[in-house]
Amino acid sequence: MKIDWFTVIAQIINFVVLMWLLKKFLYRPILAAIDERESNIKKQLLDAESQKKEADQAKAEFNHKNEIFNKEKDVLMQNAAAEAKAEADKLKATARDEANELKTSLEKAFTEDQATKNDNVAKRLKGEALDIARKTLADLSSVSLEDQTVTVFIERLNGLKVDEKTKFSEALKGGKTILVQSAFVLSKEQQALIQKTVSSLLKPDSTFEFKVQPELISGIEILTNGYKLSWSVAEYLGSFEDDVEVATK
Template sequence: MQINWFTVIAQLFNFILLVWLMKRFLYAPILAAIDEREKKIKAQLNDAKDQKAEAKKEQDEFSAKNADFDQHKKALMDAAIAETQTERQKLLDAARTDAETLRTKQARALEEMQASLQTDIAKKTQQAVFSITQKALVDLASVSLESQSVAVFIERLRHLKADEKQAFVDAFQADKKPVQIKSAFALSASQQTDVKAALTKLLGASADGAFTTDPALISGISLMANGYKLAWSVADYLTSLEKSISVPKSVAPKKESDTKKHAVN
């Protein structure tokens, strides 16, 4: 078989031309497009990697900030709880102290109220007893009892203490007016004579006496010279007893108007 070199050369030229044309107009654009695509993909991958790194960085920063926030929040909560507990304890202590103070005040007020009530009851009881006793003595008083009272009074004048006797004598000497002699009942002539005799012996000199009656004496008799008084009666016993029982130490006894009174015991 004879080879047609012209045909071979023409086909080879056509093939080479086809390859060049394909490379020039087909492969080159495709390869360029592929390269461009690869570059874009690589750029996108790099961007994605950078974004991922940036996102990781931001996530780490957010996690750190979140951890700091949680720690700060926990510290604030602990401080708030501690402060609340302290304030709660203060309020409880203050409430306990106020309650104890109030309880003490109430107990003291109750004690004072009870003491005041007991004092009032005792005072009213004493007043009632002494009032009944005084009324009974007034009802029982008689001339015979009064006579005995005069005798007792004269006997006690004879046994006066020296200072009491001197005080009465000094009061009489300073004035020398008639001695005021009072009794619950009018004294008989003999009783008046006996009283004057006892008075003369007491003063060491004769003295005039003005006799008057005073039912308030209740079985008793009194002598008064220049404001100084010597007296003895059942009422005086009751008054002394009532004062010693019912009058508190802090309450001063009522003063009589410039009249010095001495009960003859």
């Protein structure tokens, strides 16, 4: 059999050209697409891993801060409860001591003036001393003494009679500053509550000034242009002293 070398060489050339064309226009784009796809997948995996690490780190940081916050909150609540209890005990002891002092003074006065005073008067006045002490403690006994004091004072404002409101309104004429004095520092919320209550009752166009006056003995008072409205433990005790003075005349 005779070989047709021309045909063989032509077929070889055709095969080489075909392989070159396939490589250039088919295999190379496919391989490039595969490489690009693989690169994108690797990049997405890296991004996902990075985001997972960031999320885990953020979660750990949040849990840590939340744990610190809970601890601080517990400490603050315990401290607040302890301070409130200490203040309540102190106030009760003070009121009890003052009531005992008044009781002792009354007993001494009655002993010195037994010729003109009888036992019934002594018993009535002693009972009033105890009633005042109980009323004071009942008004102020609370987890938060300051909040309870503000609440009682607001009730006093809301319970003003018509003539008292008229006096208050007259004192506010001319835009006089309203001075609010308290035995403790009023919070912004407490100041706002007092301002709102006064404004709702009297509709004044006045400014407010808040000062601390420890001598009030757990009390609050409003002063403006010669007018005063107050509430405190001392007020109860003063009322009692007036009753004693009238009864012993």
